[in-house]
Amino acid sequence: MTTHHPSSATPRAPSLSQRVVDGLSERISSGALKPGDRVPTEPVLMQEFGVSRSVVREAISRLQAGGLLRTQQGVGSFVLSPKVDMPPLQPAPGAVLKLQQKLAMLELRLSLEPEAAALAAQRRTPELLAAMEQALDDFDTQHSTGEATAEADFRFHELLAQATGNEYFSHVLRSLSSATIPRQAAARRSNSSSAKAARFGEPSPELRPGKEFTAQEHWAVLEAIRRGDAAGARAAMFMHLNNSRERMKNASR
Structure with a gap:
């Protein structure tokens, strides 16, 4: 790679x-x-x-x-037919998550998403594998040009949840990922009531130094899923989320 x-x-x-x-x-x-x-x-x-x-x-x-x-x-x-709305797990739009809340959500993801990766390795389809690979290619391209990578990051995790074939994994992990993958940097640039809302995928400069590690971790997860290696996918996802938690802690210091 x-x-x-x-x-x-x-x-x-x-x-x-x-x-x-x-x-x-x-x-x-x-x-x-x-x-x-x-x-x-x-x-x-x-x-x-x-x-x-x-x-x-x-x-x-x-x-x-x-x-x-x-x-x-x-x-x-x-x-697809519209799904029945389930209550979101994250705060209402516009609410600002505190670091401790984001870390707590990452902790919850650590207990769920490795198992989702293991299921994805057993149930993934060729179409979802191709879509996940496209998301990671987009992440690499955007990172190399200094662009926001959050949309591609979020898309990869959501497609992985879909690959489990379990709609409840998709709902829970979509809510948690949307709260812990930073997309709100611009919202903090101005307290003016006329300020525009942050665009989805807004760059998060404080986390940029860890993006290359994130990319490598993502590819390790995908390769294990591609091989059908449930244990390997579980371990790779646990390592990725645990490292993400440490990077978030370090970025706040």
């Missing part, structure tokens, strides 16, 4: 894949695409949005991670 180093390059404009995500999400929310409907094929989406195949696949993987689509190998991607 190639190790990337952050650069001073100017962050790119919002990704092309976001345009595809937004377009398909709007069709799903408006009812133009209903549960059970097959989304347009890759060539059709490529032509419609003027993007490459890799961009379309990234968008589809993000919609999978968001629970909007499922992909059947050799057949296509289909719209």
